[in-house]
Amino acid sequence: MGVFNNILSWGRQVIPVIIQSSSDGEGNNPLTPDGALRVQTVYSCVRIISEDVGTLPIHVKERVGNTREVRYDHPVARLLDAPNPYMSGIDFRRALVACLELHGNAYAHIAERDGKGYATRLEIIDPTTVTVSKGNGDIFYQFGTGEAVPSRDVIHFKGFTYDGIVGKSPISLLRESIENAANSKRFSKNLFKRDLKTSTVFSLDKKLNEKERKQLGDDLNKMLKRSKGVGTPIILEDGMKVSSITLSPEDAQFVQYSLMTTDEIAAGFRVPPHKVGDWTRGTYSNNTQANLEYFTDCIRPLLETMEAEFNRKLLLERERSTTYIDINFKGLIRASIKEQMELYAKMYSIGVYSSNDIRRMEDLPAYEGGDRYYAPVNMAEVTKDGLKIATNDGTKNNE
Numbered sequence: 001m002g003v004f005n006n007i008l009s010w011g012r013q014v015i016p017v018i019i020q021s022s023s024d025g026e027g028n029n030p031l032t033p034d035g036a037l038r039v040q041t042v043y044s045c046v047r048i049i050s051e052d053v054g055t056l057p058i059h060v061k062e063r064v065g066n067t068r069e070v071r072y073d074h075p076v077a078r079l080l081d082a083p084n085p086y087m088s089g090i091d092f093r094r095a096l097v098a099c100l101e102l103h104g105n106a107y108a109h110i111a112e113r114d115g116k117g118y119a120t121r122l123e124i125i126d127p128t129t130v131t132v133s134k135g136n137g138d139i140f141y142q143f144g145t146g147e148a149v150p151s152r153d154v155i156h157f158k159g160f161t162y163d164g165i166v167g168k169s170p171i172s173l174l175r176e177s178i179e180n181a182a183n184s185k186r187f188s189k190n191l192f193k194r195d196l197k198t199s200t201v202f203s204l205d206k207k208l209n210e211k212e213r214k215q216l217g218d219d220l221n222k223m224l225k226r227s228k229g230v231g232t233p234i235i236l237e238d239g240m241k242v243s244s245i246t247l248s249p250e251d252a253q254f255v256q257y258s259l260m261t262t263d264e265i266a267a268g269f270r271v272p273p274h275k276v277g278d279w280t281r282g283t284y285s286n287n288t289q290a291n292l293e294y295f296t297d298c299i300r301p302l303l304e305t306m307e308a309e310f311n312r313k314l315l316l317e318r319e320r321s322t323t324y325i326d327i328n329f330k331g332l333i334r335a336s337i338k339e340q341m342e343l344y345a346k347m348y349s350i351g352v353y354s355s356n357d358i359r360r361m362e363d364l365p366a367y368e369g370g371d372r373y374y375a376p377v378n379m380a381e382v383t384k385d386g387l388k389i390a391t392n393d394g395t396k397n398n399e
Helices: 040-054 075-081 089-103 175-193 210-227 254-269 284-314 337-349 355-361
Strands: 013-016 058-064 067-070 105-113 119-125 130-135 138-143 148-150 154-158 200-203 241-244 323-327 381-383 386-390 396-398
Touching: 040 089, 040 254, 040 284, 058 075, 075 119, 075 284, 089 105, 089 119, 089 154, 089 284, 105 138, 138 154, 154 284, 175 254, 284 323, 337 355
Parallel strands: none
Antiparallel strands: 013 130, 058 067, 058 323, 105 119, 105 154, 130 138, 138 148, 200 241, 381 386, 386 396
């Protein structure tokens, strides 16, 4: 376990960010986030979540009366599009979410601000170099051996947490399942490395003396080395017999065990098994339901966490009552084209969407006259006095 030695001595309680270590299934190296990525299910879960979240559109919006307007010219909008000179907004968010899913914490330092107080540059910080401390009514962050930075200058996304200050590493929490997956991979690798051959015992009906036993062993090793273990027959003499003592993949229930481990890791990341390659129980209907649960249980809480932190750290305090950052999740829950068209038609027919609203959602240009809203003529407003029916002159009469 690595513990940070640089403790700030300003009377603050120090809360170190620790990545717990353990065996990686190979028996010698600690299980680190980078090592865990070598397990296919971990890699798939982290990549799926980071790409799904990182590629969603993000906008700065302002409440104007009863409407919401996108502020493309807002300084924060420009920052989120290009947080620094060498990284796009999508790459920035993908990297932050990947750090969050592997380490339980993701940090971005607000390195520069303009004269009005808006952030103009964001730098991603390696979570393994960060020490978090609490005191003097604030949270402070130390990057390596640098100076302590107050919380207003650090964007901090936290995963599952006990105290609301630092997140727990999913890799350490899922350690046993990841180790089991690594062990399964090692078993499969070693089996194929031996060309699917098991450990072999050569036996004789008679007892060999030490010299004969050594001679027989040397002869067999020479034959195996010349043939490289493949293709060359071995001649056995004096009634010598061959038998296997290794547990076969079938006897070890290797496939079932691998699928169980895959499901455990995917459940830890709240990703449906079919998204990481396990289609054993997949059908169209339950996959559709699983995708919806993936959004509500995995993606939605993450988006709300990111929006809240961006609003708190990037917007000025005086504008937070009217301005907010919105991550558009509709692309993730978009249904099939047929279902999407049926939704548009329904919303248009009850006056929720106009033609131009639908065209904007499909990234098409608006046209003149397309901003009108329509409702069925056979519907009327219900009040405590009865129905109100619109007449041709625009007035309403009770029926």
